[in-house]
Amino acid sequence: MRSYSLIAPAKINLYLEIIGDRPDGFHELAMILQSIGLADRIDVKVGDTEAIRVRCNHPQVPTDKSNLAYRAAELMATEFPDAYAKYGGVDIAIAKHIPVAAGLAGGSTNAAAVLVGIDLLWQLGLTQSELEELGATLGSDVPFCIAGGTAIATGRGEQLSPLPSLDNIYIVLAKYRSLEVSTAWAYKTYRASFGNSYIKDKEDLAARASAVHSGAMVKAILHKDATEIASKLHNDLEKVVLPAYPQVLELRETFAKQEGVLGTMMSGSGPSVFAICESKEQAEKVKVNVTTAIPDPDLELFVTQSVTHGIKVASSI
Numbered sequence: 001m002r003s004y005s006l007i008a009p010a011k012i013n014l015y016l017e018i019i020g021d022r023p024d025g026f027h028e029l030a031m032i033l034q035s036i037g038l039a040d041r042i043d044v045k046v047g048d049t050e051a052i053r054v055r056c057n058h059p060q061v062p063t064d065k066s067n068l069a070y071r072a073a074e075l076m077a078t079e080f081p082d083a084y085a086k087y088g089g090v091d092i093a094i095a096k097h098i099p100v101a102a103g104l105a106g107g108s109t110n111a112a113a114v115l116v117g118i119d120l121l122w123q124l125g126l127t128q129s130e131l132e133e134l135g136a137t138l139g140s141d142v143p144f145c146i147a148g149g150t151a152i153a154t155g156r157g158e159q160l161s162p163l164p165s166l167d168n169i170y171i172v173l174a175k176y177r178s179l180e181v182s183t184a185w186a187y188k189t190y191r192a193s194f195g196n197s198y199i200k201d202k203e204d205l206a207a208r209a210s211a212v213h214s215g216a217m218v219k220a221i222l223h224k225d226a227t228e229i230a231s232k233l234h235n236d237l238e239k240v241v242l243p244a245y246p247q248v249l250e251l252r253e254t255f256a257k258q259e260g261v262l263g264t265m266m267s268g269s270g271p272s273v274f275a276i277c278e279s280k281e282q283a284e285k286v287k288v289n290v291t292t293a294i295p296d297p298d299l300e301l302f303v304t305q306s307v308t309h310g311i312k313v314a315s316s317i
């Protein structure tokens, strides 16, 4: 095959607890991540030239080396120089549907798709854990994006334990197009405001990990109960993002007031906010009602649902 078309789903954070500060500058986390139907389409093919080339239909997304998808291809070329020499360059086309800089892992899922696509294109036969290990060098959320579904993520987000699939959770998602929150800023501000000190050693980490509150969310997921899941949503980063971005707080409060909304939360480092709804019909109604309550053309809303997969091949030639 000379070309693969891949579906790269976004994620939301059903749970995000910051356990402590790590000496490497990252934060130790207890998260529960969920893939959603909102997805980008990534076409990966053997290039006409020997270069790596990225195209994207979204003006905000860079196409140079700062694009995480480009960096994923570059990583594969470095790790597998013989295959790179044999097949030549890689052409990557990104059809963006996931809002950019939204806390939805848009860049991470694109990078994950490129790893999976090049593995297929170059017939490397890498295992999921080998792909995840490569992904972790690109970003904390990349490993999750490969297999997707529902998973507990610990460490800096790259250590994964899969949970049973959730495929019938209906979600409305909202983001102001022009509003971006830097992930690094969110963590840095959290550290400055709530700094819960460096993790000293393995015992300290084990003690902190045993005190996390994600167990109730895990139980809710095992019960596959949307109401229970919605009541256990948690995100420590809201503590710094909501006070700094009143628009996000307003969005969060507007969602909370809507009939049919079981629970609402900011995703990741924001600024997108999602709401879990009773049904697809309710989700459509909530979308209309929030659009009426906040009549701002800068605000975009999506109705989507939980999905049980990460990167998926849509077609190949």
Ligand SMILES: C[C@@](CO)(OP(=O)(O)O)[C@H](O)COP(=O)(O)OP(=O)(O)OC[C@H]1O[C@@H](n2ccc(N)nc2=O)[C@H](O)[C@@H]1O
Binding pocket: 013, 016, 025, 026, 027, 028, 029, 031, 102, 103, 104, 105, 106, 108, 138, 139, 140, 141, 142, 155, 156, 157, 183, 184, 187, 188, 267, 268, 269, 270
């Ligand atoms: C907040 C989360 C929640 O899922 O998602 P997003 O909002 O980005 O989607 C993730 O933790 C983001 O993951 P990702 O976007 O891959 O982060 P990375 O590129 O690895 O790191 C970006 C920056 O965030 C900070 N960072 C990230 C992860 C972590 N566990 N601790 C951190 O302190 C670091 O300052 C790092 O330089």
Ligand SMILES: Nc1ncnc2c1ncn2[C@@H]1O[C@H](COP(=O)(O)OP(=O)(O)O)[C@@H](O)[C@H]1O
Binding pocket: 060, 061, 062, 066, 067, 068, 069, 094, 099, 100, 101, 102, 103, 104, 105, 106, 107, 108, 110, 111, 183, 268, 269, 270
């Ligand atoms: N393939 C990509 N898709 C989207 N954004 C990208 C990509 N590569 C690099 N970026 C840059 O990464 C930043 C974070 O975007 P994104 O990954 O969508 O957000 P988040 O990390 O909040 O989920 C943006 O400023 C964007 O310019």
